[in-house]
Amino acid sequence: MTREELSLEEYSFSRVINTSEKNFSSKDQPSDVDLAACFYSFFQREHFLPPTEEPEPLKTPEEHRRQALDKSLLKLSYLETAGKEHIAEYLRHQYRRNFQANTIRGSYTALSCFFRFLKERGRGGIKEIAKTDLEAFVEHAQDKGIKISTVKLRLAQLKAFLRFIIDKGDISEAVFPWNLTLKMPEPLPRAMDPEDVDKLLAVKGSVRDRAMVLLLLRTGMRIGELLRTTVIDVNMEEQKILIYEGEKNQRGRVVYFSDDSKAALEAWIKERKQWHELIFYGLKGRPLSYQAARMMFVKYLDKAGLSHKGYTLHCLRHTYATDLINARIPLECLEKLMGHSRLGVTRRYAMLTDKTREEEYFKAMAIIERRERDGNDECDRELPAVSEKTELFPSHPQELHEHPETLCALGECAD
Numbered sequence: 001m002t003r004e005e006l007s008l009e010e011y012s013f014s015r016v017i018n019t020s021e022k023n024f025s026s027k028d029q030p031s032d033v034d035l036a037a038c039f040y041s042f043f044q045r046e047h048f049l050p051p052t053e054e055p056e057p058l059k060t061p062e063e064h065r066r067q068a069l070d071k072s073l074l075k076l077s078y079l080e081t082a083g084k085e086h087i088a089e090y091l092r093h094q095y096r097r098n099f100q101a102n103t104i105r106g107s108y109t110a111l112s113c114f115f116r117f118l119k120e121r122g123r124g125g126i127k128e129i130a131k132t133d134l135e136a137f138v139e140h141a142q143d144k145g146i147k148i149s150t151v152k153l154r155l156a157q158l159k160a161f162l163r164f165i166i167d168k169g170d171i172s173e174a175v176f177p178w179n180l181t182l183k184m185p186e187p188l189p190r191a192m193d194p195e196d197v198d199k200l201l202a203v204k205g206s207v208r209d210r211a212m213v214l215l216l217l218r219t220g221m222r223i224g225e226l227l228r229t230t231v232i233d234v235n236m237e238e239q240k241i242l243i244y245e246g247e248k249n250q251r252g253r254v255v256y257f258s259d260d261s262k263a264a265l266e267a268w269i270k271e272r273k274q275w276h277e278l279i280f281y282g283l284k285g286r287p288l289s290y291q292a293a294r295m296m297f298v299k300y301l302d303k304a305g306l307s308h309k310g311y312t313l314h315c316l317r318h319t320y321a322t323d324l325i326n327a328r329i330p331l332e333c334l335e336k337l338m339g340h341s342r343l344g345v346t347r348r349y350a351m352l353t354d355k356t357r358e359e360e361y362f363k364a365m366a367i368i369e370r371r372e373r374d375g376n377d378e379c380d381r382e383l384p385a386v387s388e389k390t391e392l393f394p395s396h397p398q399e400l401h402e403h404p405e406t407l408c409a410l411g412e413c414a415d
Helices: 003-023 035-043 061-077 084-096 101-120 131-143 148-168 194-201 207-219 223-227 259-271 290-304 313-326 331-338 343-353 355-374 404-409
Strands: 240-243 253-256
Touching (some): 084 148, 131 148, 253 331, 290 313, 331 343
16 A cells, blocks of 8 residues: 555544544433444444555456457347348357457347348348348448448458358359459558647656557557557556557557657656556456547647647557658668558558659759740650551561561570
């Protein structure tokens, strides 16, 4: 118990004693007062602090997966639609294949929505599914205003389910929507402006919040990865964090943090409760929720005067990658630090900092502006016409078979 907690408990106990002395009188109380009962009533008062509860043990990934399966099957039991047994079998199939808990939950959500939609269309069972049902389901989701990324994810989950029951022989392969695909936009990564980063770091927030913001900005970790980081995952001497399993693709990696984030983390370690396993924790040592982390960042942006910019926690990861590319880090190295599965994903950040393209553009614009300023804007805007009478190859009196070396060059020689 710390000194502050001890003094607070002494203060609370003294308030209990003082309040009880005012209400206790020997005239209106029997002489044989049960002291045990009196002390029990003291401890039941609202202003008396209860003893500190033991932190809850962290769940393993296997326990998270089992919990996701059990909850999905429980929800499925209340679903009033045909074909529930196929959904249950598919969810257990995912669990056996070691799919992540989020994947199991997402599959249940997509399949339950699809089967409710089939019920509205009057389909009696899984054998009545037609290819047009999937197309109608995609249109229905788009009409409801669901994000195109979510619609594409649900379509992929439905295709995986259909492939599973087709392989079992429950439905015909003709139902599978081979040509049903969604074109996704390819937006640029949203990085913060350097001036906005300075404003964000100038905010005087709590020690914990500053440590979270700086670690996200200097390591490029996803918020889910940071919230699952334990004390033993952090190596303060070598300034690195071990991510044993990536949040998105289950690929482990090592990330490093800078001197300023190390100072912020050391300040938080001095204040945090040492018996919790997680670096950043919630009530009773539970993992801090994403909603709590997002609200922390929203308040941080509000203090920095950046609420109107629309930044999110994931923008800190984009800013990390952009800053490293500006510092001329190789793309292959950045790919490993970010935990990307493909180098093409990492190349998107290079589009934000393509100095060669930028220099060529401004060089060309300088020529155009100088020409317009000097009044010499005459230039050939049409390609020179090709004379129809011009022969591309001059005629030759000899036949082609008289030049075997030419035939060999054209690839017509025998081996």
